Amino acid sequence: xxYLPVTVDKSHLIxxxxxxxxxxxxxxxxxxxxxxxxxxxxVDIKMTDESIEVKDNxxxxxxxxxxxxxxxxxxxxxVKNKSPIFHRDLIGQFGIGKFASLxxxxxxxxxxxxxxxxxxxxxxKMEWEKxxxxxxxxxRILPPNRERGDGTxxxxxxxxxxxx
Ligand SMILES: Nc1ncnc2c1ncn2[C@@H]1O[C@H](COP(=O)(O)OP(=O)(O)OP(=O)(O)O)[C@@H](O)[C@H]1O
Ligand SMILES: [Mg+2]
Numbered sequence: 247x248x249y250l251p252v253t254v255d256k257s258h259l260i261x262x263x264x265x266x267x268x269x270x271x272x273x274x275x276x277x278x279x280x281x282x283x284x285x286x287x288x289v290d291i292k293m294t295d296e297s298i299e300v301k302d303n304x305x306x307x308x309x310x311x312x313x314x315x316x317x318x319x320x321x322x323x324x325v326k327n328k329s330p331i332f333h334r335d336l337i338g339q340f341g342i343g344k345f346a347s348l349x350x351x352x353x354x355x356x357x358x359x360x361x362x363x364x365x366x367x368x369x370x371k372m373e374w375e376k377x378x379x380x381x382x383x384x385x386r387i388l389p390p391n392r393e394r395g396d397g398t399x400x401x402x403x404x405x406x407x408x409x410x
Contacts, residue, residue, distance in 0.1 A: 256381070259318065260371055263348025273350050274300070276343040277400055283323060283338050284398065285331040298350070298402040305330065306360035306396040312367060315356065316383065318342060352404035357388075360396050364388040 267273050274291065277300040281289045284304030292299040307315060314322060320341035329336060347354040353370040366386045374383075 256379075257375060259345055260348050260374070262342055263345030266342070267346035267349045270350060273346040273402075274298075276346040279337040280343060281398070282334065283329055283336045285329045285334065286397065296403070296405065298405065299399060300401075301397065301399040303395060303397040306363075306398055307358040308360045308363040309365070311360065312356070312358065312365065312385065315344060316367070347400065347402050350406055351402035352406065353402075355401045355403065356398065357401070358398040359391065359394060362390055364390045 267276065278289050278291075281300070281302030281304050284302060284306070286302035286304035288303050290299075290301040292301075305311075314320060318341060321339075322341065323336040323338040327336060328334065344356075348369075348371065352372065353368065355366055355368050357366045358364070365388060368384050368386075
């Protein structure tokens with residue numbers, strides 16, 4: 247018996263983001279939905295010509311949380327069903343909403359803080375495609391910012407034409 251490997255092309259992630267979420271409002275909605283699911287009580291959205299920033303005061307993510315963030319197609323929210331603090335009915339289902347950002351920008355950063363853990367991950371389309379078979383993203387551990395408190399900030403950089 248021979249076996250045939252099933253493979254997924256790396257560029258597919260970008261295609262998902264670009265094709266599935268083609269309306270600008272959808273990507274903001276995806277980010278706000280994620281903040282809601284993370285038990286945020288406030289979401290701050292800042293738009294300039296250069297960037298869109300969505301900042302929440304939700305639970306934030308630790309290393310494991312960030313790993314979960316970049317797990318494609320994770321059914322976590324269907325399995326868990328309720329948010330940890332406010333027991334909200336979770337909106338997320340597919341584990342791909344984060345790629346909605348890619349419909350509007352060339353690069354997005356996820357800055358997150360949970361307790362003593364603070365870090366930033368960058369997803370850059372060009373770097374992603376350039377790195378060939380590499381499936382890792384740069385993760386920078388940062389000193390905690392106590393003033394900011396727990397939560398996540400997603401920043402879209404190098405906006406593509408037509409947005410917002
Ligand atoms: N703002 C956030 N705060 C804390 N955790 C987050 C945040 N955004 C995403 N996550 C984590 O990252 C995971 C992936 O998010 P993503 O939006 O891709 O998928 P989802 O919300 O589970 O499903 P859907 O594709 O329907 O949006 C989430 O399941 C959650 O664990
Ligand atoms: Mg989501």
